[in-house]
Amino acid sequence: MAKTIDYGNLMHEAMRGLIRKVLAAVAQEGLPGDHHFFITFDTMHPDVELADWLSDRYPEEMTIVIQHWFDNLEVSADGFAITLNFGDSPEPLYIPYDAIRTFVDPSVEFGLRFETQEYDAEEIDEDEEELPQDAEVKAFAPKDEDDKPAGPKEAEIVSLDKFRK
Template identity: 65%
Template sequence: MHRAMRGLIQEVLADVRDNGLPGAHHFFITFDTTHPDARLADWLKERYPSEMTVVMQHWFDNLEVTDDGFSVTLNFGDSPETLYVPYDSIQTFVDPSVEFGLRFETQEDDDAEENDPSSETEDSTEENNKPDADVVSLDSFRK
């Protein structure tokens, strides 16, 4: 299932690369900065030693989409930096404009839940009380 959801992210980003962001669409992408294939400037890695959330909205450049991840140049306080984000380092992918989001559990989280059904935290209990997510057609990302 994770592979299919990451494939969806790849398809959405490829469409953005080819056609730009339509309308009010924008993305919040949280990824694991410790992933061995993640690439970011040393100063960003020092500032975000475990995870980082980037926003693709008003200005981004050089978006390249591959089968394994994507690279993009983003502006960090008037300092453009190129990042490479492997799909399997992505923890969340959210488009608030259409209330669409994906969240990936880590293998360690999955193992803990399988081995200890009482391992739920208050946070995950709160999530269970939220309404079901909307299914969003990829057509909504196309012009």
């Protein structure tokens, strides 16, 4: 049994589950209202699948927009496949959830950012199976001038580093 609870990886897992559920709903029912997504992902991730010309053009990361035109959205437990239009050229992509760096729905001011932190070898416990990861979540707590619930307000970033010793 691990000597500590790995909250960073647990949070990442929960946030990726949220993305999976949102994309699964969109695959079945389409995008509701003004919702649309900006998804930035690591193009160097070994399980990302994209055309060679796209990986040449975006050698480190790429941001896709899921809004007006997309096709063949298929959501699985590990990632999602989608066909997007790049300059009148439909291109299929496969993006594993653990390649995602940011997921933003600007229509409702919601966003998630996944970050990893470098650790010295001495800081890593030998019993740990994975390196701990830090995550930031943009949390929204709408309130009006009387501190009562109201419409959306600006994002407040909460970093897991605040809770580390």
